[in-house]
Amino acid sequence: MTVRISRGVLQRILAHAANEPVREVCGLLLGSPLRVENARETANVALDPASAFEIDPATLFGTLRAERAGGPRILGHYHSHPNGSPTPSARDAVMALQPGRLWLIVARGEARMWCEWPGGAMHGAFDPVELVVDDAQDGCT
Structure with missing residues (x-):
């Protein structure tokens, strides 16, 4: 599987992680099938954000409501591993409970995409996804 993302969206995600180097940051990936068109930063409401992430439920539910009303589709989410690698x-x-969801993991200025899949190659839960970065127009909310 190959997923495209614009350079601008990816740079903003990487900047989000760089701005909080000791905490895991997180956000939602929005777009159309096989293309991340936007990213929405969310608060990390985990009890220990230095080593875990939990997307703010209010932002998640608001984005789901908007999606149902014809807004952007939620493809998955991103989060950072401040002291690790960009692998699950x-x-x-x-936490992998929604097969087909995309996980973009960033660490040390690098990003890798994964697809949540039962029996996947990584921890029995994820398969790698080829991430293609392009220069198309994009946005970040």
């Missing part, structure tokens, strides 16, 4: 952790695998 065992903790991420436990």
